[in-house]
Amino acid sequence: MSAPAAPSSTLAPVPAPAVPPVETMTVIVNGKTVQVPKTMPDWQGKPAPTTMLQAAKIAGVDIPHYCYHDKLPIAGNCRMCLVEFGTPMMGPDRKPVLNEDGTPKISRSVLPYEPGTSRGAIACATPISPGMEIYANSKATEQMRESVLESLLINHPLDCTICDQAGECKLQEYSVQHGKADSQFVETKVHKPKAVDLGPRIVLDDERCILCTRCIRFTRDIAGDDALGIVNRGSYNTISAFEPGKFDNNYTLNTVDLCPVGALTSKDFRFKMRVWFLKETKSLCTSCGTGCNITTGSREGVIHRYEPRENDAVNGPWMCDSGRLNYRWVGRADRLKQVLRTAADGTRQPVSWNAAIESAALILTQAPQGSVAFVVSARQTNEELFLLKKLATHTGALTDSVAREGEPDRLLVSEDRNPNSNGVRLIGMAFTEFGFNLTKIAEGIAQGRIKTLVVFGEDVTRVGIGPELLAKLDALIVSDILPNATTAAATLLLPGAAHAEKRGTFVNVKGRLQKFQKAVEAPGEARPEWEFLRELVHSLTGHNGYRTIEGLFNQMATEVPAFAGLEWAQVGDTGVTVQI
Amino acid sequence: MSTKVVDRPPLTFYERTYLPAILGGLKVTAKHFADTVFKGNSVTMQYPEERWVVPEGYRGAPYLVKDQDGATKCVSCQLCEFVCPPKAIRITTPGADGLTADRKNAEKMPKEFEINMLRCIFCGMCQEVCPEEAIFLQKDYSITGENRESMIFNKEKLLKLGGTHAGVQKWKNKLEEAQAQETFPVDAQ
């Protein structure tokens, strides 16, 4: 994985402009008069003259397009956004010519050599001018679209039955909305290479490509890895990698999202599931502290893919390949599915949740103050950490978390590989530097002061509390998702749920509080941690609340200063920024 | 929509004795009796021995078909699975490395294709939606099994039951077209 040298400005969150006095001009879209700013931010956030496409969008009219993408440089090569337009007619005296009723007379754009035929302009690259009229639905516009689609489909193989893009393919959608039923093209189609191996994660089908160059622009301008280009001429134009098979930066899969047709497909998702089966759930990537917004595609309890979800405050419309492909562990066969308790004779036996919570409550009630320690993971949600904090306070316990670090890149990947390190800090389960208390806990166990250890989502044997120390404990309450050395030593094992199996909130490295939703059911007896922690807290402190995740969050917001004033409903799909 | 009340014609004395009704009944029943016993005009079909002639267009059990070259026509597009009202169809997709198709150029074929005949309602939606003309409602109407598992037909069984369909060989034609265009300057893979 080569570190991409991306322009640093790309991800600078485009702040909702603090409403500077913007100069506006009036345009008319489909007969509707709208005021639009003279300039709008371009793909880099710099002000650029507003285009017809942007003006139409402000007016609520979507102009079909392929090559245009608001986060990519404008290429203007697909011609899909051709629209008919008109400008106010100017007299020789540089005054607008008026109609009899006083309205300005509009001159429609026509072909200079064929004045009877409308001349379209590509809406994505044509700046507006005052008084301009855009005819996004006129007959001439529709004809232009029809012709463009017919042209794009000349060499398109129409193998939608096989194509992974079917169902979310712009070519399909626009063909239905704007295309013609039949083609005038009767000659044999040009057959281009199929299933070209571009890189470790990308397959290219050249026949399907409509040469919009979105992938080329993204790779060059956003990922900073000029690996793709167009070769050959005319009908034989094909996309190609500079070095075939070596298109392998950490952002290649974004080209699959960008590709409006099924030319670029993900090897991971190839032929796996048709997109119309997927249930889309708003979620978060947990692979690092950036907390990219994602959409989880799942069907019948199985996650099939992650896709980035646009959030300009965090990740824009992109996400890295490593995060995107890090979903298989949720459905791993060796997930913890049973509630286990070590009986008096040393054997571990499955018990019911009620029994497990009862014995956990008993252990924590009987433990003398200071004899308990908590090691929690920065992968737990804020709500779970909040409940754990209540338990820790109740038992006067030492608490800590485990840091997890890796190589950052300049685009999205963060150094911190825990999704909720800031949540742990804000709730007070660990100091700014994780691991400060771990040594104390290890010492305490070694000296016999600490007899009960509660571990949530971490393998403590890797951070200095080895099996020989764990053996000295009276009780080891462990909740985790996948088996490890700590879960193997647990006297009470509570199977938890992955982030895709529950609801909750994380705080990312920049202090963005974001929530995620449940996509699939937890396997076996595994339950979302906050559900059983809520019962445990009730058994211990008698606090009988937090029946729902909403209620729990709102309660947390009243007790944790950093979240003060927040409410679950207030944290929208893209989150809110909190003080860290 | 007004209701029209039709007057019942008053019965004559003769009719009120029920005699004409009885005699009419006797006549009809005697005629049918004689027809059956003496002429052998019975409508009963002796089912296991005699079989009904299934008409064209009958909607029996859906089976998968092969093309003239013995290749599976299905490309695992899963439209039938999507459209199936009782969710009787279950397709296992081939996956990323899935050039499991038994003919070139179609790239894709289902790894497994199951129809639960206990769930199937023989509506014909799958046939209607299939873009590859790979599944057809055929003439089987008496499907039996000894347990529930045996009523789930897998791909092998469906293909065996379905037989060959003489239709357009879309993917084969495409392949031949591509092979004919030797002038294409870029080496395919």
Add this chain to the structure above:
Amino acid sequence: MEAINYLNPTAQMILFSALKIGVVFGVVMTAVAYAVLVERKVSAWIQNRVGPNRTSPFFIDYLPVIGPFLVKLGIFQPAADGLKFLLKEDFTPNYVRKVYFWLAPAITVIPALLTVAVIPFGSNLGSEKMVIADLNVGILYTFGIVSLGVYGIVLAGYGSNSKYPFLGSIRSTAQMISYEIAMGMSVIPIFILTESLNLSDIIRYQAEHGWMILKQPLAFVIFLIASFAETNRLPFDLPESESELVGGYHTEYSSMKFALFFLGEYANMIASAAMMVTLFLGGWTMPFIDALNLPASSLLLGFVHIGVFFAKMAFFMIVFIWVRWMLPRFRYDQLMDLGWRRFIPLALANIVVTALVVALFNN
């Protein structure tokens, strides 16, 4: 055989009675089973169907031509049906009134079988009269016993503790009581003519003076129709009209208990047919042939008489079955209207007229 003659008369009577009871019981049960088959076959033929033609026991393979023919006729079907009834699960719903629920099928069957006791189904075999009990109030006995048959249906409806059986039994009870009156009154002119209530006497009278159907056609018609109502046959099968009442009074019954109701219905049909043959068609006699009109002088003739009786009875059975497909079911009010306002006055008028004629011409 000689040993019989040395027994005292009482022992002889008991022996012969037991024999006759056994044979008659066996014959009636067989007749019931085959009546069901005939019903199924005739119904099938009337409806252009085939009817049961599958049951074939293992030994049929050894009968070359006749075997397949018998199978086609469904000769072995009753055995299969009987076996099926015996082997089916006997299901008792837990809300029923158990005692009455169990009692009802038995009470339905017993009177139907008891009626046969007084029917003279032949003249005599040797010196033995071919009637189980030659009562001098035979006909009254029959009516009395038949009237007890209602209890089976009433209790079936009451015991099932469920609405369809209850409605069915109520209907049935009202229907049977009503038509019993018409039925009873229709036969009084016969007694006026024969001056006896003994069924053997009535047959003797008919042998001498011609069949009663010719002298009392009105009485015959009323009796015939009333017996349709009494046996719950179409067009008067309102108690179990399946389009309204599911199965009527035997909705809740299954297996052998249901079979008993079935048996009772057909036994009642047989009893009615036998009564009609005895009262109106001269019993075992045949007119115009002296040998057949007089009590049998030889064993052979005795059997011929029995044969004649059964032939006449079979005719009525076929009529019962045939009428089922000729007429639609009556409406309940029509049924009651027919019974109370048509048949009872007609029967009364018939009595008066007959009595007047007898009084005027016989003296």
Add this chain to the structure above:
Amino acid sequence: MPQFTDLFFYALAGLTLLFGFLTVLNPLSRSPVTSAMFLVLTILCMAGLFVLLHAFFLAAVQILVYAGAVMVVFLFVIMLLDLKADERRHINKIAVGLGGLSALAIAGTLVASIVKTVPVSQTAGRLAEGETKALGRLLFESHILPFEILSVLLLVAMVGAILITKKDLR
């Protein structure tokens, strides 16, 4: 065989009394339907007693009219009414006392008449001999007046019953 007949007589008489008792006071069931069914059995046993007296006509009519028709109508009414309340009803002590008194009175009358009766010879008792014709003659010749009075009484009762059911005739 007089002994044989006597055996039947005592058996039937005993059963008649038993069933009669169970009709009025059944320890196992307080359902009116059960009572009615025992009454039917009582009537059947009485018919059996008539048979023993060679009064076949009376026996047949007893079954036909009482068991076959009257009791069915009784049952009919009992079934159609909601008798759950009756099944739960407590025994009224006064009613029991009065009933006992009248039972005693009837028993006394019966005993008195049995004592007074002069046993008749078997042959003399067979006047009617079960012959319907003889019974008819008895009714229509020597007892014509009471018979006709009874007929009128029945007719009046019938007309009355119809009047009661047809409320809107008033």
